[in-house]
Amino acid sequence: MRTTVGIIGAGPAGLLLARLLHNAGIDSVVLESRDRAYVEQRQRAGILEQGTVDVLRAAGAGARMDREGLPHDGIELRFDRRRHRVDFPALTGGRAVMVYAQTEVCKDLIALQLKEGGPLLFEAEALAVEDAGTDSPRVRYRHEGRESVLECDYVVGCDGFWGVARKAVPEHLSRVFERTYPFGWLGVLADVPPSHDELVYARHDRGFALLSMRSPSVSRLYLQVPEGTDAADWGDEEIWDELERRFETGDDWRLERGPITQKSVTPMRSYVHEPMRHGRLFLAGDAAHIVPPTGAKGLNLAVGDVVTFARALVHLGETGSAERLDAYSETCLRRVWQAERFSYDMTTMLHRAPGATPFDDRIQLARLDRIATSRAAGTDLAEGYTGFPLD
Numbered sequence: 051m052r053t054t055v056g057i058i059g060a061g062p063a064g065l066l067l068a069r070l071l072h073n074a075g076i077d078s079v080v081l082e083s084r085d086r087a088y089v090e091q092r093q094r095a096g097i098l099e100q101g102t103v104d105v106l107r108a109a110g111a112g113a114r115m116d117r118e119g120l121p122h123d124g125i126e127l128r129f130d131r132r133r134h135r136v137d138f139p140a141l142t143g144g145r146a147v148m149v150y151a152q153t154e155v156c157k158d159l160i161a162l163q164l165k166e167g168g169p170l171l172f173e174a175e176a177l178a179v180e181d182a183g184t185d186s187p188r189v190r191y192r193h194e195g196r197e198s199v200l201e202c203d204y205v206v207g208c209d210g211f212w213g214v215a216r217k218a219v220p221e222h223l224s225r226v227f228e229r230t231y232p233f234g235w236l237g238v239l240a241d242v243p244p245s246h247d248e249l250v251y252a253r254h255d256r257g258f259a260l261l262s263m264r265s266p267s268v269s270r271l272y273l274q275v276p277e278g279t280d281a282a283d284w285g286d287e288e289i290w291d292e293l294e295r296r297f298e299t300g301d302d303w304r305l306e307r308g309p310i311t312q313k314s315v316t317p318m319r320s321y322v323h324e325p326m327r328h329g330r331l332f333l334a335g336d337a338a339h340i341v342p343p344t345g346a347k348g349l350n351l352a353v354g355d356v357v358t359f360a361r362a363l364v365h366l367g368e369t370g371s372a373e374r375l376d377a378y379s380e381t382c383l384r385r386v387w388q389a390e391r392f393s394y395d396m397t398t399m400l401h402r403a404p405g406a407t408p409f410d411d412r413i414q415l416a417r418l419d420r421i422a423t424s425r426a427a428g429t430d431l432a433e434g435y436t437g438f439p440l441d
């Protein structure tokens with residue numbers, strides 16, 4: 051098989067890229083190792099930045115998001131039994147975010163791709179990217195028990211952190227910047243209306259907690275837990291009791307309980323691979339970088355990368371200039387590092403590290419108090435949360 055752009059991975063990055071290229075009249079083939087049901091059910095991100103919302107709408111993939119998504123104009127910070135609301139539009143000149151699950155973004159993009167786009171092969175596992183440094187890179191893959199080759203003009207590795215694309219960048223050209231955190235998130239889905247109409251980020255001496263939502267009737271809640279925790283070690287009532295403690299306030303706010311339908315633990319990691327391009331292989335999304343989920347940036351960064359790639363390829367077609375493709379890695383990395391910094395700041399401000407001292411606790415509270423009392427500090431958080439510009 052031959053195509054202009056071979057895309058490895060049908061997560062948000064690969065699916066959106068296929069859609070953007072289709073809209074620009076550029077053909078592509080998407081290879082996805084898992085089956086459709088798995089990709090559509092995998093619970094992950096839920097917050098779309100303003101720029102991501104705009105991109106999905108412009109790509110013709112925003113209709114259901116606009117019907118069913120929940121626009122949010124702020125978040126609540128909770129610390130020392132106090133509550134402080136960060137008002138995004140007031141601080142950013144009108145920007146906001148949308149709560150719409152990654153599963154739904156993927157379902158919408160898969161439906162569009164299968165109806166209007168080029169081939170999207172499920173259960174097609176990329177085995178290796180070959181000849182990335184030449185003008186005709188290839189993806190070797192296995193589909194329906196047979197090995198085949200996808201000949202491409204360009205390959206985009208959208209295959210997540212555990213994919214194969216990154217391995218095609220020679221080791222001596224790669225630099226990795228990494229930090230792992232000594233804690234993770236125990237995440238639960240619960241069939242209960244969210245106890246607050248916006249996300250609540252709570253800093254507590256017992257650890258961080260986050261109240262989020264998937265819909266008006268489904269809550270998504272997280273607890274900071276020690277690294278290596280097994281979700282099965284936590285009973286449902288124990289989870290609710292701990293959430294209640296960490297969300298405690300000085301007023302009469304109450305946490306509603308309901309049946310927990312899913313439980314899992316996510317490790318926390320910051321990771322950047324440089325460069326994000328080698329020859330005609332481009333890395334996008336989690337294949338190139340990971341952020342701890344505290345800043346809600348992972349999916350949004352993936353969107354930024356593929357928009358940058360698609361625009362650069364269109365620019366090449368329209369002008370003959372490869373300047374933007376050549377600048378892909380630097381363009382993306384500027385935004386990536388801002389998101390890394392923001393996610394790191396949010397993580398270290400809100401989580402209690404093992405061995406934290408009373409001094410560390412006071413510094414965290416002072417950082418939160420600064421956001422609550424200084425418009426400049428509040429604006430910095432609001433700008434970071436609603437998203438850094440794409441260009």
Ligand SMILES: Cc1cc2nc3c(=O)[nH]c(=O)nc-3n(C[C@H](O)[C@H](O)[C@H](O)COP(=O)(O)OP(=O)(O)OC[C@H]3O[C@@H](n4cnc5c(N)ncnc54)[C@H](O)[C@@H]3O)c2cc1C
Binds near residue numbers: 061096211213350
């Ligand atoms: C619990 C949790 C909460 C999160 N919350 C947020 C949030 O609120 N906001 C946010 O922006 N981000 C969040 N994230 C991060 C976000 O989910 C990821 O950044 C996002 O999924 C990245 O998309 P991607 O397309 O780059 O990679 P992925 O979604 O990982 O997709 C990669 C795809 O490639 C496929 N693949 C892998 N290897 C191969 C191969 N060899 N051949 C073919 N296919 C392959 C995989 O099956 C997968 O479908 C969260 C993540 C987690 C775990």
